[in-house]
Every structure is written in structure tokens, then in C-alpha cells.
Amino acid sequence: MKKILLAAATATILSSCGTQKEAAQSTEEATTVAVVEMETEMGEEIEEETEIEPVISTVIDGHLRGLHNKDAFMEAPYSTWFVPEYESYTPDATVVNDLKTAMNGVEVRAFMGTWCGDSKRETPKFFKLMDQVGFDADNINLIAVDRSKQEPVALVDGFDVKRVPTFIFYRDGEELGRFVEYPRETLEKDIFKIVSGADYKHSYED
Structure with missing residues (x-):
């Protein structure tokens, strides 16, 4: 009881x-x-x-907090930066085609902040890339965090998120790697390296 x-x-x-x-x-x-x-x-x-x-999906002080999907960014005020970045980004078609196979069995846990310039730049590109790849949006858990990157605790705790955006890629429950803040080459090339098992270190790894 x-x-x-x-x-x-x-x-x-x-x-x-x-x-x-x-x-x-x-x-x-x-x-x-x-x-x-x-x-x-x-x-x-x-x-x-x-x-x-509690697991939350809310807005605090004008910023998204908790679990959200792409639809949240299509509404004002977030659409003012999301839509232009989404529409202007054109990923490499060859890498997109390679990702269609490489992303099989992958799940993504994405951390971002609507208060963060890096997140505003990379998050629209990430969704544009996943759309072109045809990746199932149900396999993306996007968590909007506070400035400390420690809230909401239930969604952040244990993932060692120090910078945003951080996109973590998993297959069969095992972490394959993570994209942190900005690409080494391009977003699509970095993600392909992560999910294909190629040698990759994110932007803050030595």
C-alpha cells in the first residue's frame, strides 16, 4: 500500500x-x-x-524545463531562433545517407538549455539532421535544463552533464559517445563517428 x-x-x-x-x-x-x-x-x-x-515538462522564467520534443520549439518565443537555424542548416547528403544505417538501434538523450547560445545553435541543426535521416523521434529524449545543469534532478542526475548542448548516444543500453557543445568537424560527421564506432573525442576531451 x-x-x-x-x-x-x-x-x-x-x-x-x-x-x-x-x-x-x-x-x-x-x-x-x-x-x-x-x-x-x-x-x-x-x-x-x-x-x-516529479518528471516535469514546464516553463520557468521564460525557459523550457524538463522533457520536451521538437513541437515545443516551434512555438514563440523559441521559434524565433529555432526556425531560422533549422531552415538554414543543410547537412552533407552523403553523411545523411550513411547515418540512415548507422543510427539503427540508437537512442539519444539530449540535454540543452533555451538560455544557452550553443544550444540555440546546435539543437535546431540536430532536429533537422534527425528529420532528414528519418530517425524515429520516439527514440529521442530531450531534456531542457536550468543554468546549473542540475535541474530537473530526476532527469539529469547521473549523466555528468557539464556543458550544453550534450547529445548522448546509446545502443543496447550502452553509451556510444557524446557530442558536447560544438562539433569537431560538423554535427553530422561527429554524430556519424559516434554511432559508427569510429575514433571520436568530443570538443572538451583531450
Whole structure:
């Protein structure tokens, strides 16, 4: 038997696009307290209190937060930067064709911030590329984060995201590699190297 009680608390966080860029402050109501009662195998009831955070898709201080898809960027004010970048980007047709096979069985976890210039540049290109490849959008989990890149905790924790955008590619649950902030060559060539198993280091790896 489970009973969940929700309560909000305010957390103030310091944030930035990358570790060497100017930080700014933001607030978010996010903490959830859960009181859970459960029966043990011996038939006894135990009660334990845990902090959990709901999975959210919302807007805070004018910025997207949580899980979103391409449709969110087609609405104002995000469309003012998303649509021009999407329409002006023309990926290499040969690499697009190669990716149609190389992306088989791949899942993507993409972290970005609508407050971040690098994310505004690369995220529209990423979606344009995936559209041309014919990649199933259901295999893309896009998480919009705060400036600290630590919220929402339930979606960010454990992924070691230090800069955005960060696009992480998986096959059979194993990380193949990640694209971080800007390409070594071009977005499509970098992604092809990652998913094809070629030697690749992202822009902040030595």
C-alpha cells in the first residue's frame, strides 16, 4: 500500500552554459516529499520518508524545463531562433545517407538549455539532421535544463552533464559517445563517428 503526499519547496541555484561562462541565478520549486507505507514480506507495515522529484515538462522564467520534443520549439518565443537555424542548416547528403544505417538501434538523450547560445545553435541543426535521416523521434529524449545543469534532478542526475548542448548516444543500453557543445568537424560527421564506432573525442576531451 502506498500513499504519496506532495509538497513544494524552493531551491536557489547558480548556473551557467558551460563551466567557464558567466553564471546567473535562478529559482525553481521542485522538491517533493513522499511518505510511503509498504508491507514487508513478514506482513509488517513500515513507513519511510523519501525526497523525490516529479518528471516535469514546464516553463520557468521564460525557459523550457524538463522533457520536451521538437513541437515545443516551434512555438514563440523559441521559434524565433529555432526556425531560422533549422531552415538554414543543410547537412552533407552523403553523411545523411550513411547515418540512415548507422543510427539503427540508437537512442539519444539530449540535454540543452533555451538560455544557452550553443544550444540555440546546435539543437535546431540536430532536429533537422534527425528529420532528414528519418530517425524515429520516439527514440529521442530531450531534456531542457536550468543554468546549473542540475535541474530537473530526476532527469539529469547521473549523466555528468557539464556543458550544453550534450547529445548522448546509446545502443543496447550502452553509451556510444557524446557530442558536447560544438562539433569537431560538423554535427553530422561527429554524430556519424559516434554511432559508427569510429575514433571520436568530443570538443572538451583531450
